[in-house]
Amino acid sequence: MITTKLPKVGTTIFTVMSALAQKHNAINLSQGFPDFRVNENLVKEVTKAMNNNFNQYAPMAGFMPLREQIAQKIEKMYGISSNPDTEITVVSGASEGIFAAIAATVRENDEVIIFEPAYDLYVPAIELQGGIVRHISLSAPSFRPDFEQLKRLISPKTRLIIFNTPHNPTGTTWTTEDLETLDSLLEGSRILVISDEVYEHLIFDNQKHQSVLSYPNLKERSFAVFSFGKTFHATGWKVGYVIAPQKLTAELRKIHQYITFSTVTPIQVALAEFLKNEENYIHLADFYQEKRDYLCKLLAQTNFGFTPTQGTYFQLVDYSKISDQKDTDFAIWLTKNIGVASIPISPFYQNENNNSAKILRLCFAKNNETLEKAVEKLSKL
Ligand SMILES: Cc1ncc(COP(=O)(O)O)c(C=O)c1O
Structure with missing residues (x-):
């Protein structure tokens, strides 16, 4: 049995x-899903892609015109360039990206630090790899991260830190200072980071989303994970992407290709068109x-x-x-x-x-x- x-x-x-x-x-x-409709033009683009026979497997790492559009979007938003060929991977939802990043990096008895309350995927994904979860509790009412506690939890066994900003379920956002503190705590270590940024566009009161991509040292050790489902009111499409340095991307793709191999083609084709107009997301x-x-x-x-x-x-x-x-x-x-x-x-x-x-x-x-x-x-x- x-x-x-x-x-x-x-x-x-x-x-x-x-x-x-x-x-x-x-x-x-x-x-967490919208009860309003997906933009009509985006739906039309999907239909058009299907009618134009974009119905077979997409390339394993993603439809190249979409990866190119993602690179441009990232450049516009965070001022950094990323290589669509070696650093951007389209995945079947941020969930797949996070799971693949964990599977690619965590081995038996490696420690992974997460901040709780945490999105429910993280712990089972870590435990399936034999990893050990160490958690930092975010407490009401502010739910701010405690970096002193993080410093104490980091050990030679720490392989990965996962954080999420803007944060589900508390809505807390990490500040420049938070990312700088994380950066300095990790300096000189071999610790990797998964930065779950699926709510990058949902940030209020004139704050600017702090992506791990904007911090060069952090970027070098990070998988930054995004979701078109959140951005375009289309959670049921399960399409997202992961930005990571070439070496990390290569390992991520080894897992991605055996989870799903590739992501739904007509929607990738449609998103490549739709992203050309920044009015569609800003x-x-x-x-x-x-x-x-x-x-x-x-x-x-x-x-x-x-x-x-x-x-x-x-x-x-x-x-x-x-x-x-x-x-x-x-x-x-x-x-x-x-x-x-x-x-x-x-x-x-x-x-x-x-x-x-x-x-x-x-x-x-x-x-x-x-x-x-x-x-x-x-x-x-
Ligand atoms: C924090 C967080 N990460 C990841 C995901 C998964 O995103 P996707 O639907 O693109 O797999 C969600 C979805 O609710 C989420 O809230």
Whole structure:
């Protein structure tokens, strides 16, 4: 018979909450996906690519015109040049990119440092490689990274550090100073970095996204991972890309070619066209900031506490004035009795002691009408 390789992994909280939302006909602010449409022109480009017979395997590393457009976008945004041939790989979602980067670098008993709450893919991917997870807890209300703790955790066994900015689920963003501190802590070490930047465009209040790519020493040791799903409201397409120096890219591709070999062709062809016009992505922060502000304006009339999120399309809310229940219990209660599905924060932590905060995550990538209906229900509490 079979002994599981991932004994701690069950059904994810996203699946549980979405199923519960459906069963109770609740407004679903749980899973992170937009309920508005993909740009019509992008959909037309996909149809055109299919009609033009771009339906067979794409090159393993990605459709070259798309990689060239990605290089131009990166240059425009972060002022650095990257070689489409040797440093850019198109992958089937950021998830595949992160998994492949972990598989390419982590060996049995290597230590990997992550910041918790963490995106749920990181820990199982590390453990499948026999790696050991060391975590730094980000604590409410600020969820800022503690670099003193990071310094203490770094050991000769540390192989990899994974961080995520703007951060899911807390919305925290790393500053220039944070990246400079990380850079100096890693100086002279052989430690590699995965920088999960899938929410690069979703950053508010005139902040500039701090990509690992803008820091030359960090860039040399990093896999920077991005997602078109987040940028173009098309999470179901699962197309992303990884930027890494040539040597790291070569190892990443060895894994990528045996996970998926290559990524869906017509969508790559369509994205190559769509990216030519920067108007298609530079206004995203304004668009989502309006949504955030609208949700916060509505929430101000409720008993939920909150600080406007700095990035991503997630807003954390504190329900300590409303209930003493544990966050998972309260999220289930809220779905069944009030009709709003959210995501509790504790499943993003491995350590039970770090999740006593009474906080839920709401996704605001939704039409205003959906947000209004949800908050109308929440205001009953
Ligand atoms: C922090 C983070 N990283 C990675 C991903 C995965 O992105 P993709 O859908 O492109 O695989 C997500 C998706 O929710 C995410 O929130």
